[in-house]
Amino acid sequence: xxxxxxxxxxxxxxxxxxxxxxxxxxxxxxxxxxxxxxxxxxxxxxxxxxxxxxxxxxxxxxxxxxxxxxxxxxxxxxxxxxxxxxxxxxxxxxxxxxxxxxxxxxxxxxxxxxxxxxxxxxxxxxxxxxxxxxxxxxxxxxxxxxxxxxxxxxxxxxxxxxxxxxxxxxxxxxxxxxxxxxxxxxxxxxxxxxxxxxxxxxxxxx
Numbered sequence: 001x002x003x004x005x006x007x008x009x010x011x012x013x014x015x016x017x018x019x020x021x022x023x024x025x026x027x028x029x030x031x032x033x034x035x036x037x038x039x040x041x042x043x044x045x046x047x048x049x050x051x052x053x054x055x056x057x058x059x060x061x062x063x064x065x066x067x068x069x070x071x072x073x074x075x076x077x078x079x080x081x082x083x084x085x086x087x088x089x090x091x092x093x094x095x096x097x098x099x100x101x102x103x104x105x106x107x108x109x110x111x112x113x114x115x116x117x118x119x120x121x122x123x124x125x126x127x128x129x130x131x132x133x134x135x136x137x138x139x140x141x142x143x144x145x146x147x148x149x150x151x152x153x154x155x156x157x158x159x160x161x162x163x164x165x166x167x168x169x170x171x172x173x174x175x176x177x178x179x180x181x182x183x184x185x186x187x188x189x190x191x192x193x194x195x196x197x198x199x200x201x202x203x204x205x206x
Contacts, residue, residue, distance in 0.1 A: 091165045141178075
């Protein structure tokens with residue numbers, strides 16, 4: 001299957017304003033696609049803050065970085081996480097493709113692509129599990145001397161084993177601040193729950 005047209009659309013939508021080199025961007029994503037042995041037609045593409053593109057396939061997500069500095073930073077942080085015993089609340093890398101500046105992660109279902117019913121259930125019926133998981137994740141990061149830096153619901157997802165995990169270490173740093181990370185999560189939770197309730201109310205009206 002030819003994915004060039006999809007890469008072209010992504011380049012226009014996400015990357016051109018950051019790098020201005022559309023051909024380089026397209027070729028880099030195509031190079032990563034060529035390494036995926038179980039590529040299928042249901043593959044998905046997402047942008048992560050314009051600094052990387054995530055290619056989601058059957059069981060894995062390939063995060064392609066366009067700046068070596070960002071790739072190396074995230075790789076260093078994720079190496080620290082591979083050393084810790086916590087396995088249920090933090091997403092950990094499967095492998096690195098250094099020549100392509102790509103990190104392969106387990107596939108998850110991020111909060112921001114769930115439908116409104118899934119989001120509402122996560123924030124209400126599974127609230128205790130959600131809070132326990134994120135607090136555990138943030139405590140683990142603190143013990144490793146890290147802060148997440150962007151612990152909003154946008155960076156939280158559910159694994160194929162139904163674990164709630166924190167992901168995306170692009171904004172992480174070696175300045176641990178558990179309280180700040182927790183505050184960001186709680187504010188995001190409150191804002192999203194309020195927004196979803198309003199959406200549900202409108203749907204019920206119409």
